[in-house]
Structures are given as C-alpha cells and as structure tokens.
Amino acid sequence: MTKRIYLDTSVYGGYFDIEFSVWTKILFNQIANNEFLVLHSYLTNVEISYAPEKVQLLAKSVQNKNAVLIDYSDKAIELASLYIKENVVGLTSITDCIHIALATIHNADVLVSWNFKHIVNVDRIRGYNSVNLSRGFQALDIRTPTEILNYE
Numbered sequence: 083m084t085k086r087i088y089l090d091t092s093v094y095g096g097y098f099d100i101e102f103s104v105w106t107k108i109l110f111n112q113i114a115n116n117e118f119l120v121l122h123s124y125l126t127n128v129e130i131s132y133a134p135e136k137v138q139l140l141a142k143s144v145q146n147k148n149a150v151l152i153d154y155s156d157k158a159i160e161l162a163s164l165y166i167k168e169n170v171v172g173l174t175s176i177t178d179c180i181h182i183a184l185a186t187i188h189n190a191d192v193l194v195s196w197n198f199k200h201i202v203n204v205d206r207i208r209g210y211n212s213v214n215l216s217r218g219f220q221a222l223d224i225r226t227p228t229e230i231l232n233y234e
Contacts, residue, residue, distance in 0.1 A: 084116070084117070084118060084119050085117075085118050085119070085191040085192065085230070086118075086119050086121055086150075086188075086189065086190050086191045087118045087119070087120055087121065087190060087191060087192050087193070087194050087230065088120075088121040088122075088123070088181070088184065088185035088188070088190040088192070088193045088194065089120055089121075089122065089126070089144075089194050089195075090126065090178070090181045090193065090194070090195040090197060090201065091126050091129040091130060091133070091181075092195050092196040092197045092201075093106060093109070093194050093195060093196060093227060094126075094130060094133070094137050094140055094141050094144075095133060095137055095196075096196045096227070097110060097137070097140055098134075098136060098137065098140075099196075102196050102227075105226070105227045105228045105231070106196075106227050108227070108231055109194070109227040109230070109231060110140070110144070112231060112232055113144060113147075113148055114147065114148070116148055117232055118148070118230075119148055119149070119150065120144055120145075120148055120149040120150070121149070121150055121152055121184075121185065121188055121190050122141075122144065122145055122149040122150065122151050122152070123151070123152050123153070123154075123181070123184050124151070124152075124153050124154060125154065125177065125180055125181060125184065126141070126181075127141070129177070152184055152188050154180070154184075155187065157183075157187055158180060158183040158184050158187050159180065159183070161179075161182075161183035161186065161187065161213070161214075161217065161219075162176060162179035162180040162182065162183040163176075163179075164213050164217065165179040165182065165183070165209070165210055165213055166179060168209065168212070168213050169209075170206060170209030170210055170212075170213065171200050171206060171209075175200045178197065178200040178201055181193065181195075181201070182201070182210050182222065182224075185222055186210075186214050186219050186220070186222045187219070189220070190222065191223065192222075192223040192224065192225050192230055193222055193223070193224045193225075194225060194226065194227055194230060195224065195225075195226065196226060196227070201224060202224055202225065202226055207222075207224045210222060210224070
C-alpha cells in the first residue's frame with residue numbers, strides 16, 4: 083500500500099540545502115516513482131509562494147504528478163489552536179500547528195519535515211499526539227525524509 087505523506091514546506095527547501103539535499107532528492111525520486119502519495123496543502127502553497135523560484139517549480143512538479151491537494155478547514159484551525167493552548171509550541175508556531183492538524187485530520191501516514199525546532203522533536207511530537215488522542219484522532223507519525231525512505 084502506498085504511504086500517504088504530508089510534506090511541510092521545509093522539505094521542498096531541503097532539496098536545495100547542502101545539509102539536506104541528498105536525502106531530500108532521494109525522497110523526491112521515490113515520489114516520482116509512485117512510492118508515496120503526497121498530501122499537499124494550500125498552506126504549503128502560500129508558504130512556497132514566498133520561496134525562490136526553484137523551490138516553487140519543485141513544488142509544482144510534485145503537485146502535478148502524485149499529490150492530493152487538501153484545503154484548510156475550521157476543524158484544522160481548531161485543532162491547531164489546541165496545540166497552542168496546550169503549550170506544545172508558542173503562538174508564533176501557528177502555521178506549523180496547522181500543518182500538523184491538516185496531516186492529522188486527513189489521515190496522513192506520516193508528516194515529513196526538516197523542522198527540528200517545532201515539528202520533528204520528540205517532546206513536540208508527544209505534545210501534538212497527546213492533543214490528537216484526547217480529541218479522538220489517531221497519533222501522527224512525524225519523521226524526517228531519512229526515516230521514511232524505501233531502502234530496499
């Protein structure tokens with residue numbers, strides 16, 4: 083079964099970042115080979131609209147192939163607000179929280195990110211999932227690209 087992965091904006095930028103490019107390029111090759119289905123949100127589109135053109139073109143290439151575009155919802159905004167209310171992260175991280183909420187609500191198998199401060203962080207992950215579980219959602223698996231690649 084194809085994994086449904088939600089890519090946050092940092093993954094697209096990671097493609098061009100010296101530190102993260104090797105692993106990110108492998109991930110995007112696997113996406114191109116239909117090994118993953120990408121959940122892509124309007125929030126990601128907005129964030130990417132401020133990125134360099136090469137990042138925008140990369141995002142568009144993924145959207146045109148193996149992606150499902152998902153939209154904001156009041157439910158996602160409410161869940162993201164609960165992450166803030168429960169002090170998982172501060173108010174300045176609301177967009178990160180919306181990414182987490184969208185991935186949760188749309189049943190992503192994993193949210194993929196290079197954001198270690200607010201997303202791929204064991205204490206934050208526990209906090210997000212504590213809120214998710216208390217509200218009847220499943221726990222969300224949150225990983226870096228290196229952790230989800232198919233190594234076979």
